[in-house]
Amino acid sequence: MSSPPVPCLCLRDARDQRLGTAVREAADHAESALTRMMSFQGSPLPDLDTAHAADPTWGLPLLMQAGHWLSLDEATHLPRALALLDQAAPLCAEAPPREQAHLVALRAVAEGRWQQACRLWDELLLEHPRDALALQWAHHWDLCLGDTLSLRLRPARSLPEWDESDPLFPHMLGLYAFGLEENNLYPQAEDVGRRAVGASPSAPWAVHAVAHALDMQGRFEDGTAWLRQHQPRWAEDNVFAAHLWWHMALFRLEALDLPGVHRLMDAHLTGPATPTLAQRLDAASLLWRMHLLGEDVGARFVQLLHEAAVPPEEAGHWAFNDVHLMLAYLGAGELVQAEGWLARCAARAMQPEEARRSNHAVAREVGLPVMRGLLALACGEAEQALATLQAVRPMVRRLGGSHVQRDLVDQTLMAAAAQVPHAPVGRALLNERLMAKPATPLTRRWAERLRLSLS
Template identity: 60%
Template sequence: MAFFDLRGNPVGCGVAAARDAAESALWRLMSYYDSPLADLDAAIAADPGWAMPYLMKAGWLLAATDPGELGAVAQHLDAARERLGGAGVRERAHLEALQLVLEGRWHNACRRWDDLLLEYPRDALALQWSHQWDLHRGDAAGMRMRPARSLPDWDGDDPLYPFVLGLYAFGLEECNLYPQAEEAARQALQADRRVTWAVHAVAHVLEMQGRHDEGSAWLRLHQHDWAEGNEFASHLWWHKALFRVEAMDCAGVLRLIDGHLTAETLTTTTQRVDAAAMLWRLHLVGEDVSARALALVDAWADADDEPGYYAFNDLHRVTALIAAGQLPRAERWVARCAERALAIDDARRVNHTMAREVGLPLMRAFLAFARGDVDTAADILYPARMSARALGGSHAQRDLIDQTLLAAAVQGRRRNLGRALLNERLMAKPATALTRHWASRLGLPREARA
């Protein structure tokens, strides 16, 4: 007898209680409200022979890009593999894709999910997980096109439909389709105000269009939905701080960091990356954040001492070490990243190319900046920024590269480069206090700072 989930996808489980618990876990995975682990444990208890709850545990852990969790991931995948007797093609495909993620072969994993979605366009797990690894790989087109291929096959009344629409909204934003992104996100939130990807997508639109006052108001409007009990909260606090950085409200940024992004409150790598990114932006404009950065890197070292897993995270770790005044530690971290990137047995991993072609040049440029060799830093950063998408993350996150380039330009002899970069920014969105700060440091005439 065949069994199906609420979207008509085949599942290898005939126990209704287990399927219901897995459905609850799926909602938590897509909404980020609380951990899905309790629901998944309930699904396992109801049907110990079902592979899918173990796959969902593995995918949830992998999404954090935390190398300290890889051992647990492997155990969950082994447990799923032992239970494939009653599994169909769909669950086997998820196992194959997650195994590829574990091996660092993220491109291959997303292609496997693409194939799966052609057969099962309403597979929410495939949409959620492929979206996350598109973001980690900097594949903006994938984040836009994959939901676009699937959404017409969904029922608009499905409780997960708004969450898929939120994924689509963010993909549109990363492809610079800002009006369409904002419309899709607002549509998702009209259906369910708890779609944090939609809140997030609009925050990105407002950031990229220079609508920073609107951005602060937007996050404040939805704060009661995302600020408590949601794993997305730390990143949305980061966005609130980012709007204040543009206003050069450094005191306000520090209050947000101290309230929501302190070393002792952060439990995942992605949260530490957010904290490092914000501290670095303050460091670039002359704020002393060394004590906060030192607390962050010491806590980070206790949780994770594996360089070279993901270059995006490594770069942010280097910024935190530099801001903490720990240049020798930063140099050692980069050296260890380079050693791994040169290892033959690392060649199949996506990070192998990512680190060699983008991550390591950027980290070396940041080290040069820290040593005071700002012209060398600028000379590396200027061409490297054109390939920075391959580092992963969003446009807003990768802007720390341009901010560092501006800081290098104003401190050295590459001032024409700084002027050109500011021109580029001012053609894209209105001037802010931050852009006027850099224009003033470059000695540009007042009309250039409008």
């Protein structure tokens, strides 16, 4: 006589999704870590360590740690993430299919197959539309891929399945608001983002989405006021703080309040305030914009380059980072180091074993040409810079990042055009800006540099 089946003792999370643990303490700490991951409030790692200690047989806390390290987009964190995935793999053998799917998707991310990972998360979300991890992680790598359509459509497919009383719901709205903004639906993005912040002031991605919508409309004073209004919530112990200070600085730059930009740099965008590579690259992109306007920021670039301490394995990891690191070398006047950086990135992009990585074609077709154009401008070869950057400009979205981040390419093109007599691309780019948003002080400064009238 066979024994009766043992009932499953596994718990369910706050969204009624089966977990691979029967230990309440482990489940509660994993949920707390998830909230921190969505809100960027503090580090999720202590909660995940506690969850793993409470149930060492449960793989999900290890997967969440691996996803955390991978989402920092630094090659130096890859070994740690891979070790966590290896540790989690045997624990996931009998786990719910949802958790097994996360293992496979994160393994694809670690191997550089970002598009494959996003497809796996899309499949998972068809069955589990309330899987916040899948939504958060796919959103992140959509941004890395420049997949603007998925940034909007993926949360749109899932949001109607969510309970609006769920504490994570405002964060989901924030993801959707950002997707709307990246698809140029600015009024809708602003409405959704404000709704999310109204439901939870501690929803920094929603604050961020509204800031983007205001920036793209040229509403720099509204943007400054918006960030200041919500500053008490996002500026303390929040991983998003440095990036939102960067947005604040961009609003002040749009107003040509250069002393204000310097004050923000001193207080929030240098030294201990920017411990991660992504934060330092934000600082590099801001300094480059100031450099293009003729502001003397060479000493700041030198300090930034010293703080960044870029390891060799970073070259070619992600073309977006490669380009921004090139800005740091050029801004610091380190042309020999810039040429060496370009050579290391090119060497990796040409390796056959790199072909399966999502970054491979992007690096060769977009990242390397952009870096060559930047180097040409720094070397005084404005005509070459103009031709190179103009040719690659239609593909720049593939670098990843946002419209606001990639605008540095357009501003570099205008700086090159200002140095080339009778370059019609300068007027064309200025016309694009004027059709997209009102003439801001920054746009007027570019018109002056290009010797064009806005009347």
